[in-house]
Amino acid sequence: MTHYLPAEEPVNGLNNDFTEESDAPLGPEEAPKFSEAVLHASDWTVETIVAQLRRRNIDINPRFQRRDAWDLGKKSRFIESIILGFPVPQIVLAEKKGERGKYLVLDGKQRLLSLLQYTGNAEGPRNAFGLSALDVRPDLARKKFSHLEADPDLEGDLNAFNNYTVRTVIIRNWPDTEFLHLVFLRLNTGSVKLSPQELRQALFPGEFSNFADDWAADSRQLQALLGRSSADPRMRDVELLVRSLSFHYFLNDYRGRMKEFLDYSTGKMNDEWSDMEHSIRSAVDQFASACETIINIFGRERAARKADSKSFNRAIFDVLIFYAFDEKIRAGMQGNPEEVVGVYNETVQQSDFVDAIESDTAGIPNTFSRLDIWGSKLQEAVGLSFNLPRLENKQIRFEGFWG
DSSP: OOOOOOOSSSGGGOEEEEOOOOOOOOOGGGGGGGGGOEEEEEEEEHHHHHHHHHTTOBOOOHHHHTTOOSOHHHHHHHHHHHHHTOOOOOEEEEEOTTOTTOEEEEEOHHHHHHHHHHTTOSOSTTTTOOOOSOSSOGGGTTOOHHHHHHOGGGHHHHHHHHHOEEEEEEEESOOOHHHHHHHHHTOEETTEEOOHHHHHHHHSOSHHHHHHHHHHHTOHHHHHHTTOSSOOTTOHHHHHHHHHHHHHHHGGGOOSOHHHHHHHHHHHHHHTHHHHHHHHHHHHHHHHHHHHHHHHHHOTTTTTOOTTOOEEOHHHHHHHHHHHTSHHHHHHHHHOHHHHHHHHHHHTTOHHHHHHHHSSTTSHHHHHHHHHHHHHHHHHHHTOOOOOOEEETTEEEOOOSOO
């Protein structure tokens, strides 16, 4: 049985960041369509932004609020900066297709959430928080927005807050989700790199997306693998689940572009939820058991890591979980843990495998290479002969492990 230790982040010094992953580059024929997008910059007051949030014109899904990445000190200093008139980063929004005046958030989610919470218009325990850990205005400590509204002596601070203008960039007529992913991944909020899964959850709402969010948030196995003791605020736990289910169900549809593939599979599982729900729930049970097996065999500090790294590697995890998904293969792994660890240690130092996890990781050749190399090694370790994915006409083909 795996033992999960409650701890502050990160667990045992574990690096819970993903390693960078490359995706197939855009073809030259795709670049012209990006010129169709219209970018408009304006200055919205905080009062206007809060009004847009209250009317749900800016999509801050309540589900995001439980994956809050900022502590109250950082939120408070952001509010203090606004009251003091200090510059704050711009907000980037994308107008929803077919919904004029409704927006997705590409950059600024934590800032918008802080405004929503401070003004008492959010949900959860941080709603209507009092200010704390202030650097310049300690006299505002414990002051809530309601205090600014009620106290005549704080009227100047209230006006400074409401009237502060935030540069807001709005993207309209964007051609496709690939364009938004490209913009999204080029943006940074402080030192925290954004996760494409946050955008995916907004672009593809539905029953599957909600299920994946709920399940991943509560998964002790994913928390252990990522070195966390709570849900990941950037939804990287959700991405691991979605990736694994996507390869499990739709490997034959993979075309070498990971973000495009995950968008496709998420949309498909949302659209076909009524037909796929039972199968998906069963698959997720297998996923949980597979994660447990990987943790027990490799240990949380070595699972899905390169030989010389403590960083979690998604490309390695993809192949580990792909085979561990199968109950018979998983039982073979559990029965031969030392052999599995031995071939794993050899594999992560093998030059062709290293090449496949360090460059063009999303491309079909390297994706197939990882699956083929680890699958072959795993057959030796567990003493089983099962089918491996094969490469045909530059596409990966797979019809199941047995038969």
